Amino acid sequence: MKILVCISHVPDTTSKINFTEGDTKFDTNGVQFVINPNDEFGLTRAMWFKEKQGASVDVVNVGGPETEPTLRKALAIGADSAIRVNAIATDGIFVAKQLASVIENGGYDLVIAGRESIDYNGGMVPGMIAGLTGANFVNTCINLEVDGTNATATREIDGGKETVTTSLPLIIGGQKGLVEESDLRIPNMRGIMMARKKPLTVVEPTSGEAQTKDVTFQKPAEKGSVKLVDADNIDELVSLLHNEAKVI
């Protein structure tokens, strides 16, 4: 089985979010970038397929040279080779078109993307590559088994989960649940050394125009300070929730 894992290069979850250039650009100053958490679950599941059933695993990112350390980290975790599409990831459809082209050229059986990336939170790339390639698609996937060309996937739905069967080629939008968090891997020294020798291919983008543009960013308005209620005066809390906040 030939697997492609889409890797988004995102600010670490504890990052302070700030903007520069008149609130038009994300301020990367002092920000550490990591593999998008949803993609990390997918990458680990891909490693599982590789080790348990035999599979080759490529990783791909659409981005500038600054994303290469993130791809190298994925190689150190165990991916066989990496592809970087040399372009600024302007919006979801642009990224999806680049990925669809990599998928079509590479003849992948299974494409694992994350349900959403934690920076722009579009939640659109996996669905869009499915739309563009025509492959079967399961979103918010929390479990995946593959047997030959048959796949069984569980996906999260509002208030529960649903198990579906389908066939390869398949694209999933994955998340926590694909593997346990305790199974996520940290690259070890041997992995890091090996990753240096693994191929990281840079390909130029194919055509594809963005359809959306983040014009400006803004931070949520500063919150007023918390109203503290004495623990011996819970009546007051109930009254505030009813009369002031009007939520009960």
Next chain:
Amino acid sequence: MSVLVYTESEQGAFKKVAFEVASYAKAVANQLDTTVTAITINASDSSELKAYGVDKVLNATNAQLDGFNAKAYASAIQQAAQQENATVVILSSSANSKYLSPLVAVGLNAGFASNVVEVPSSTAPFTVKRTTFTNKAFSNTEITSDVKVIGLSKNAFGLVENSASAINESFSPSFGDNDFNINVQSVDKATDKVTIADAEIVVSGGRGLKGPENWGMVEELAEVLGAATACSKPVSDLGWRPHSEHVGQTGKPVASNLYIAIGISGAIQHLAGINSSKVKVVVNSDPEAPFFKAADYGVVGDAFEVVPKLIEKLKEFKAQNA
């Protein structure tokens, strides 16, 4: 030109989000000086949509669509949009609608903005405000394509009544064999409880509750309030509560009207998931807990004393206001 809205139903009955997206669609249609068409899929009674400003309803009834199927549903919405010459297509942020939206967008060659929280600030250029960086910021996003797809954040717009004619038409989209390649084997859904996604109120517990045996009071508080229960990440990691209740950046987002956090410190990853909740109440024994900075109301105190009192006071309140 028109605005098309997908009004989601379950076992024939509209979900509350259907009325919210219809309300929003009406506001967008007013800005564009056009009408709202809703597409329903196997809904039993579409007349309810009249109250929310829907001018025309396309009812797709088809046994093949009894179970949710993203590709087929997306194709039906796309065909409706084409038939109606829709320039804006609006969907909710339910799990199923989030599954559909990118497929609809690709099908219509339309730019897609998700997590939208307000009506467009301008329609030319078409600019919407949406949450980004897991609710730590907003982005004002311009959609530059001719047709636009919008995913509306839950509870962002609310229900707005606008009576309209709601002319009903039946609608028969056509499908190919490939549209049904995903086959549902089983659905496992807790039907007796309010889910985090649908809840107006969420009561959430953290590691401060010490152990799963202490969740009785959290559940009782939730029951009094008609709320869903949730938890912080370590609580689900420790197996005290199911993963489906884990709220935050790596868990579920919560966009309720009221979020009550008990014994939760308020780490940035937890806050990221609840920022779009309207009113936040925190109960924590540590006055320095970061959650107090994000909260509207706070009680510094031991959860084991405060929560039982709160349950008692709420029961009294309910009895008086019944």
